[in-house]
Amino acid sequence: MKLTTFLLLVACLQISAKGLSQQISLSETKAPLKKVLKSVARQAGISIIYDEDLLASAHPVTIEVKNVPVRQVLDMALADQPFSYVVDGSRIIVKSLPETKPADVDTIITVTGRITDEKGDPLPGTSIRIKDSKSGAVTDGTGSYSIKVPPGSTLIVSAVGFEPVNWAVTKSSMNFILKISQTALTETVVVGYGVQKKSVVTGAISSVRAADLESQPVTRLEGALQGRTSGVTIAAGSGQPGSSATVRVRGLTTFNNNDPLWVIDGVVVDNGGIGYLNQYDIESIEVLKDAASQAIYGARAAAGVILVTTKKGKAGTLQVNYNGYYGNSEPARKLKLLNATQYATLRNEASVAAGNGIVYADPASLGKGTDWQSLIFNNSAARQNHEVSVSGGNDKSTFYSSFGYLKQDGIVATDISKYERINLRLNSTHKLSKYVTLGENVGYAYDKALGVGNTNSEFGGPLSSAINLDPITPAVITDPAVAAAAPYTNTGIRRDKNGNPYGISSAVGQEITNPLAYISTRLGNYNWSHNIVGNTYLEIVPVKGLKLRSTLGTKIAFWGSETFTPISYLNSSTISSRTSFSRNQNSGFAWNIENTASYTKDIRKNSFTILLGQGAYMDNRTRATTVTFYDVPANTFEEASMNFKVASDNRTSDGSEGADHRISSLFARVNYAYDEKYLIEGIVRRDGSSRFGANNKYGTFPSFSLGWNISKEGFWPQQNLVNFLKLRGGYGVVGNDNIGDFAYLSTIGSGRNYAFGNSGSYQIGYSPNAPSNPDLKWESTSQTNVGFEATVYNDFRVAFDWYKKVTKDILQNPRIPSYVGAISNPAANVADMENTGVELELGYHKKVGEVDLNVNANVSYTTNKVTNLGTGIKYLSGGQTFQSSSYPITRTALGQPLNSFYGFKTNGIFQNQSEVDNYTSKAGGKIQPDAKPGDFRWVDTDGDGTITEADRQFLGNPTPTWTYGGTINAAYKGIDIVVFIQGSAGNKIFQGLRRLDILNANWQTKALGRWTGEGSTNDYPRLISTDPNRNFTNPSDFYLENGSYCRIKSLQLGYSIPNTITKRVGIEKFRIYVMSENLLTFTKYTGYDPEIGGGVFSIDRGIYPQARSFMLGVNATF
Structure with missing residues (x-):
């Protein structure tokens, strides 16, 4: 041989x-x-x-x-x-191959079937072999195959880029769905103005795919992204249906607007405007986290860039998909508030401690009283979502179209808390010739929202009222004698459907009203919007490797509201003496034009890609009009109309028009790869913005990054447990121009009247508000990133990143000498800040027997520190305020995280008079001479022997430093389960649910553990109605709680009916599932919800909590 x-x-x-x-x-x-x-x-x-x-x-x-x-x-x-x-x-x-004994002709069977990928697309050229045999077959262009096999055989199915499958022959028809190989690394990710193979990407980019989004029922896109990727912190600003969330990429970047740049199919949309998207229309989301990947977006990328790509059609048979669910929502938690007897008992105690008599003679007779929370919460708020998409095409044209309908009732004051949205989308691509392609991506949405008004506010929202209103006040007055007496004889008293007046508290007044009465004044009021976002593009490929593309993107929006205010008397402080009907209408328009040329060339093992581009952008072209009619002869919203004739002096109207914000840009990117082993990328962008001074209209934003696929080296052992390893690092500079228009100009203000001569009369005067600043420019953020990606044993994926992000030239208004004569301080680039963090993403995919297991997890840690506030400035004045507190509760200062909590620190409670007397300064004087046993012992921070505002100190960080998320997805013989967990840690929450300035407001039940005598507690002070030691009115660490939480965000159990059954009725795939959202939350926080977004995280004034929902849903493909 x-x-x-x-x-x-x-x-x-x-x-x-x-x-x-x-x-x-x-x-x-x-x-x-x-x-x-x-x-x-x-x-x-x-x-x-x-x-x-x-x-x-x-x-x-x-x-x-x-x-x-x-x-x-x-x-x-x-x-x-x-x-x-x-x-x-x-x-x-x-x-x-070993010879196999020929089977009897009568026993040989013919097995036929079809092989597809996970999306249902056919896999032509797939190999089907009989194990330990010479026989085999290959699929045709439709993915179909036919093979003769002896009984008891095992088929081995394999295709390039997919995991092989071994399956015993049990029947004559066998279909296979192949999963993408974890080691093939052929996955692509969307980058700015193109796509790249994931294995050659040198920047820090995280991706979320359509399959990840479809397992979670969300109203807005931010919710689907939460916990799915490292480096992104998302917190709901409100649980009210349709509300936006706060999104932060790698922490806080500026003192100003920290919202990332959203780019939807190439069109820039602000954070509030992404609500028009239907989650089922999304193909992928990429988060550009480091400057090496962000620099292609230049002056707008400092807070991060999020690229959203919607679905496109594919050539082949027409496909119809339906996704829908219906369910109910309920509050996940209610506060433990005092009932009427408990409240009266503590009110009496506080009154007596102040030297007054008791307020309620027989607290026990009051019983439980009114449970205001139960009256405003809905334990069965309906929600539903339906989406139908149709896609298909041929080798010349493809299309994807969809219709979506969503409706959701809120769990708080449902009559005035609703959201409804209709979505339409059309994406199509047309190959006009071998060289020319034309396409468009257009989305439209109409939404209508009924809102409860104040959310996370201490001033009169229904939730805040339900927390603070005393439980002794009845919800409705049913006693005719009481109803016939003051204050129920006032004009405008609100009444229920039976004509009974709503109760008015005699203990808690001011902004705290009966929430049912408040709701009755807002019935029917709503906000609406129409949004159209889309682009059209022309792509020409004149020669191989060269692609020319022109894109025109537009964003058109119309929005407004209709509001009726009836005559009302809610309490002595909340009165409306005349009716009014207002109609507000707004319009907005934006466009962008981008032209790019890209050229790709492979020379042996060398691969080059060059991108050149030009862009022009305009947004913020808005118009607003508001018309209000007063003394409208109507009692309800339904009766109100602009058709009523009212006196001219009872009509008002005003309008405004926003100034254009324009950007002109040039950009370039160069990629080089040697054998996909050594990787280099360089980016430069030059932007000119209308928002900056004459001396700094233009700026340049470069980046540079390297990668090394070390596992492709000859010395890398094949049997190594690490199958793939790529090291990467980069540095770049990006900017932030999201700071408002014309801040560099000096504006003129009126009301600066002046007396000339000796007449004593003033003449109308005008003067500059602030000096101009022609040197005003964008805030710049430089970022260094190093990381690696690895695959272990072909099943386990790891990605790690470390970064340092430094922002300079943050816009502030530095103080200038008074002799300059300006009323206010000019805008200038003066402050600096830095973030440092690490990120880890893990993935595991394995078929264990007949169980297909897919596990993904991510965790991020970020620190933030202010490093410069201008010459001689140690902190910024002002901060977040809370109710009538004399002091802000946050402060921005050198060396501290942005907007840190700031206030008085406690050191236990005085247990007896001796402790009060012995709390002395170095000089021997009493530090708190007026304190009594049961009062807080305030820390004398500055050591001057007295407690003053100078004793306030930093108490904690409102922004989470840790964020994490994880998904477990398992499938077995048509049964699948998906568990998604997310959470955050490292922050404090200011729990200000009870009004600090209303001493008669209701308490949570933890007040039952107040100090009542020596040794009773060292955590909760005594109750006294006058609060002379400011135990409750001082902002202090008493109100700060651990904000960490872990939440089972969604749990889904599904079953896919075998397609051998569904195909009989013309259905390709049919899956039914049950699902819960926000099922369980593990936290030490005592408020409604530890997830609190907003401009400053973690300040709870009575935030509208997120709902716990249970749903039944269907996925079907025809």
């Missing part, structure tokens, strides 16, 4: 040096197998041993692969051959 051995790498004979994971490229048509094996050996640098006589029976091979592992190439080349191969130490040996 003649043997031929190819030894092609003299210095490296062992397979472990190169390995079957070495990637090669082949292009052969009906070539001899011997030629193919030689080419494999030469490219991979390995030894292949075979019997030349054996190869005489080989079939010609047709193969077309690029950058595919050797093992998969050999599988394809030998798929239909009577051979197999084994790895023997340092060699690959090709051998004949």
Whole structure:
């Protein structure tokens, strides 16, 4: 027997040096197998041993692969051959398949079926082999196959880029769905103005795919992104349906607007405007987290960039999809508030402690009183969502269209808390010729929202009222004698449907009203909007590798509100003496034009891509009009109209028009890769913005990044547990121009009247508000990022990043000398801040028996510190305020996180008079001479022997430093379960649910554990109605709680009916599922919800909590 051995790498004979994971490229048509094996050996640098006589029976091979592992190439080349191969130490040996005993003709069966990917697309050219046999088959263009097999056989199904499948033959019809190989690394990610293979990306980019989004029922896109990727912190600003969330990418970047740049199919949309999107229309979301990936967006990228790509049509059979669910929502938690007896008892105690008499003679007779929370919460708020999409096309044109309808009732004051939205989308692509493609992506949405008014506000919203209103006041007055007396005789008293007046508290007044009465004044009021966002593009490929593209994007919006205010008397402080009906209408328009040219060229193992681009952008062109009619002869919203004739002095109207914000840009990107092993990327963008001074209209934003696919090196052992390892790092500078228009100009203000001569009369005067600043420019953020990506044992994926982000030239209004004569301080670039953090993403995909398991997790840690506030400035005045507190509760200062909590620190409670007397300064004087046992012991921070505002100190960070999320997805014989967990940690929450300035407001039940005598408690002070020690009115650490939480965000259990059944009725796929959202939250926080967004995180004034929901849903494909 003649043997031929190819030894092609003299210095490296062992397979472990190169390995079957070495990637090669082949292009052969009906070539001899011997030629193919030689080419494999030469490219991979390995030894292949075979019997030349054996190869005489080989079939010609047709193969077309690029950058595919050797093992998969050999599988394809030998798929239909009577051979197999084994790895023997340092060699690959090709051998004949063992002869199989012929089965009886009567027992041989023909197995047919279809092989597709997870999206249902056919996989032509897939190999189907009978294990331990010479027989095999290949799928045709539709993914179909037919093969004759003996009973008890096992089929081996394999395709390039997909995980192979071994399956015992049990029936004559067998369909297979192949999953993308975790080691193929052929996945692409969207980057600015293009896509790149994930394996060659050098920036820090996180991706979320359509399948990840579809398992969570969200009203807005931010909710679907929460917890899905590292480096992104998302917190709901309100649980009210339709409300937006706060999104932060790698922490806080500026003192001003920290919202990321959203780019939807190439059109920039602000954070509030993404509500028009339907989650089922989304194909992928990419988050550009480091400057190396963000720099292509220049002056608008400092707070991060989020790219959203919507679904496109595919050539083939028309496909119809339906996704829908229906369910109910309820509050996940209610506060434990005092009932009437408990409240009266504590009120009496506080009154007596102040030297007054008791307020309620017999607290026990009051019973439980009114449970205001139960009256405003809805335990069965309906929600539903339906989406139908139709897609298809041919080799010339493809399309994707969809219709969506969403309706959701709120869990708080449902009559005035509702949201409804209709979505339409059309995306299409038309190949006009071999060289020219035309396409468009257009989305439209109409929404209508009824809102409760004040959310997370201490001033009169229904939730705040339900928390603070005393439980003694009845919800409705049913006693005719009481109803006939004051204050129920006032004009405008609100009444229920039976004509009974709503109760008015005699204990708690001011803004705290009966929430049912408040709701009755807002019935019917609503906000509405129409949004159209889309683009059209023309793409020309004149020669191979060169792509010219022009894109026109537009954003058109109309929005407004209709509000009726009836005559009302809610309490002595909240009175409306006349009716009014207001109609507000707004319009907005934005456009962008972008032209790009990209050229890709491969020269042997060298790959080059060059992108050149130009852009022009305009937004903020808005118009607003408001018309109000007073003394409208109507009692309800339904009766109100602009058609009523009212006196001219009872009509008001005003309007405004926003100034254009314009940007002009040039940008370029160069990518170089050697054998996909050594990677280089450089970006530069130059932006000119209308928002900056004459001396700084233009700025340049560069970035540079490197990557090394170390696992492609010859020294990387094939049997290493780490199959893939890429190191990467980059540095870049991006900007922030989201700081308002014309801040560089000096504006003129009126009311600066002046007396001339001795007449004593004033003349109308005008003067500059602030000096101009022609040097005003964008805030710049530089960022350094290093990280790696790895695959372990082909199943386990790891990505790690470390970064440092430094923002300079933050816009502030520095103080200037009074002799300048300005009324206010000018805008200037003066402050600096830095963030440092680490991110970790993990993934595991494994088929264990018949269980398909997919696990993903991510965790991020970010620190923030203010490093400069201007010459001689240690802190900024002002901060977040709370009710009538004399002091702000946050402060921005050098060396501290932005907007840190700031206030008085407690050191326990005085248990007796001796402790009060012994709390002295170094000089021997009492620090709190007027304190009594049961009062807080305030920390004398400055050591001057007295408690003053100078004793306030930093008490904690409102922004989470840790964020994390994880998904477990398991499937078994048509049954699937998805569990999604997310949370955050490292922050404090200011729990200000009870009004500090209303001492008679209701308490939570933890007040029952107040100080009542020596040794009773060291945490909750005594109750006294006058609060002389300011135990409750001082902002202090008493109100700060641990804001960490872990939440089972969603839990879904589904079942897919076998398609052998569904196809009988024309359904390709039918899945039914049950799901819960916000099922459980683990936290030490005592408020409604620890997830509190907004301009400053974690200040709880009575935030509208997120709902817990239960739903039944269906996914169907026709």
